[in-house]
Amino acid sequence: MARSLGELAAQFGCELIGDPAIAVSRVATLVSAGVGDLSFFANTAYRNQLRETRAAAVVLRPQDAKDCSVSALLAADPYHVYALIAAELHPAASINAGIHSSAVIHPTASVSACAEVSANVTVEENAIVADAVYIGPGVVVGARCSVGEHSRVLANATLVQDVTIGDRCVIHPGAVIGSDGFGNARTEEGWVKVPQLGGVRIGNDVEVGANTTIDRGALDDTILEDGVRLDNQIQIGHNVKVGMHTAMAACAAVSGSTTIGRRCMFGGQVGIAGHVTICDDVSIAGATMISKDIDEPGYYMGSFPGEKGSSWKRKVARFRRLDDLINRVAVLEKKVEENSE
Numbered sequence: 001m002a003r004s005l006g007e008l009a010a011q012f013g014c015e016l017i018g019d020p021a022i023a024v025s026r027v028a029t030l031v032s033a034g035v036g037d038l039s040f041f042a043n044t045a046y047r048n049q050l051r052e053t054r055a056a057a058v059v060l061r062p063q064d065a066k067d068c069s070v071s072a073l074l075a076a077d078p079y080h081v082y083a084l085i086a087a088e089l090h091p092a093a094s095i096n097a098g099i100h101s102s103a104v105i106h107p108t109a110s111v112s113a114c115a116e117v118s119a120n121v122t123v124e125e126n127a128i129v130a131d132a133v134y135i136g137p138g139v140v141v142g143a144r145c146s147v148g149e150h151s152r153v154l155a156n157a158t159l160v161q162d163v164t165i166g167d168r169c170v171i172h173p174g175a176v177i178g179s180d181g182f183g184n185a186r187t188e189e190g191w192v193k194v195p196q197l198g199g200v201r202i203g204n205d206v207e208v209g210a211n212t213t214i215d216r217g218a219l220d221d222t223i224l225e226d227g228v229r230l231d232n233q234i235q236i237g238h239n240v241k242v243g244m245h246t247a248m249a250a251c252a253a254v255s256g257s258t259t260i261g262r263r264c265m266f267g268g269q270v271g272i273a274g275h276v277t278i279c280d281d282v283s284i285a286g287a288t289m290i291s292k293d294i295d296e297p298g299y300y301m302g303s304f305p306g307e308k309g310s311s312w313k314r315k316v317a318r319f320r321r322l323d324d325l326i327n328r329v330a331v332l333e334k335k336v337e338e339n340s341e
Contacts, residue, residue, distance in 0.1 A: 001025065001089055002036070005057055008088075009073055012081050015062070018071025024056050027086045038089070040082035041068070059085065092152070095132050109141075124161075142178065148204070162199030162216060166226070169202060172210040177202070181215035181222075181238020181256055194218060196238060203227070209234060209250070218256075225262070243280065 006020025033055035128146035148167035160178035183194035198217025203226035237256035255274035267286030285301030
């Protein structure tokens with residue numbers, strides 16, 4: 001879908017530097033872009049690439065226009081505007097309403113005539129698939145699950161049971177939503193499984209990454225509020241609540257009964273212990289472990305960056321001697337106090 005720069009500037013409120021008749025039909029990086037491609041510049045580390053780009057146009061901040069030799073769309077938040085334009089140039093595939101002949105639909109399920117249900121899909125009892133929903137190949141929509149309007153559940157994702165998906169959500173391939181939480185009671189004879197009787201409630205405009213898992217609640221539901229973004233291979237434990245517009249990068253893990261506020265951002269491999277409460281507007285750096293409540297907004301981190309093995313081994317050896325050093329200092333302090341009396 002080709003659009004002129006003049007049309008895009010008017011639609012997205014940008015100031016245009018260059019010929020408004022120039023057309024763009026694709027998006028690309030500064031390095032790979034060429035004729036007909038639109039790119040963006042938001043990170044100063046790529047300023048040399050901006051100077052050398054062959055893109056038809058670049059979305060950037062007004063103060064960066066001096067380093068751009070091609071047409072430019074000026075925006076206060078170029079990444080945001082770029083995302084909107086990219087969606088305009090590369091819209092999601094349209095829905096081809098109908099049910100594939102290999103799909104298995106339970107007689108009690110309700111599937112909209114305006115939905116697309118692909119090959120080898122299973123829709124179980126009392127499940128609901130709403131208008132303009134896309135269900136990809138191999139998807140399982142389990143018992144009493146519902147998928148809201150204009151949502152997309154992609155190949156081989158599984159909604160196990162008692163899962164509610166809101167409108168305009170995207171569930172990426174291989175995601176598993178509504179599997180049992182990790183509930184076990186320890187006895188002298190071994191582990192006794194605790195029945196997991198809750199469900200999962202996901203709001204509107206939520207995106208769940210590939211192979212991410214979201215457990216059903218033990219009694220109450222696991223909840224993701226509107227606008228949440230989860231990357232690939234994330235684990236959300238049972239009875240977790242994630243507030244609106246919170247985002248997590250790949251391999252984050254949230255233990256059960258944790259409450260996370262709104263507009264939080266977690267880096268990759270963040271780990272959250274169970275029964276922790278995190279307030280709104282908290283950012284956590286990658287590979288950080290959180291084991292206590294956070295009640296003040298801000299940026300939190302706590303990890304050891306990699307270094308040469310020989311250096312790390314020396315530091316570990318010193319750390320192991322720390323208790324002995326503390327005890328020796330305590331003895332010396334006591335002697336100093338006694339001698340000063």
